[in-house]
Amino acid sequence: MRLGLAAEHCDTLHNGATHYSDSQSETNMNIPLDMVENTIHKTKNNGSLRIKHYKGKYDVDVVFIDTGFVRNAESSAIRNGSVKDLMKPSVCGVGYFGVGDYKAQINKVKTKEYDVWSAMLKRCYSETSKKYNPSYSNVSVCDEWHNFQVFCAWFNDNYIDGYCLDKDILSTGARQYNKNNCSFVTHSDNNIKANAKYFRFKWVNGYVAEVYNLTEFCRENKLSQQCMSGVAHKKQNMHRGWSLA
DSSP: HHHHHHHHHHHEESOOEEETTTOGGGOOOOGGGHHHHHSSEEEEOOOOEEEEEEEEEEEEEEEEETOOOOOEEOOOHHHTTOOOOOOSSSBBBBOOSSSSOOOOOOTTTOOOOHHHHHHHHHHHHHHHHHHHOGTTOOEEEEEGGGBBBHHHHHHHHHTTTOOEEEEESSSSTEEEEEETTTTOOOOHHHHHHHHHHEEEEEEOOOOOEEOOHHHHHHHHHOOOOHHHHHHHHSSSSOBTTTTEE
């Protein structure tokens, strides 16, 4: 009878290891062979993870090999490879979900925060996007905002319904999306800035000038606007030491 009672309190796993139910103390618990500390498991889309501490089938601490991210998971999720590494880049090779309460989807519909965040990253890091919008070839997103949760905190403090994200109006010529450069503006204001002609000129000493107003640039540097326009549109190689960067 005592053997029968013991059987009621344990599960025999496919690998022959025995796991006692959570009703028993941890000191009497046999850890399944595939849940032993430092055992490596592969996930479906998040690389490999290592078992750190098994406290029960619903309570296992794991460490992801690629990022070092530590989280808690159920043994069943570990075995079927569905545990997610929240620090693993999943958008354009740089953006990662992070740890927090903000969601990418609600009822299978993408949130506004996620749409704005992912679109910003694609403008800067998607080769396809940059092909059609070459002015973003040297634009970046600050490291902080690679983390979706951090971006969402700023977004929710600043978002105005119906407005769009802009990095240029607060800081003309800004080449990075960050909390100091960015604001939410009307679509008409954003289009005016977006449609402004932008050029990058390089002087003979290697200095690169980012130009939004060609007339003003030529006046300040005593250059011929006609010649610089020729340089800008690749009809002329150089004018007074300035070439197209």
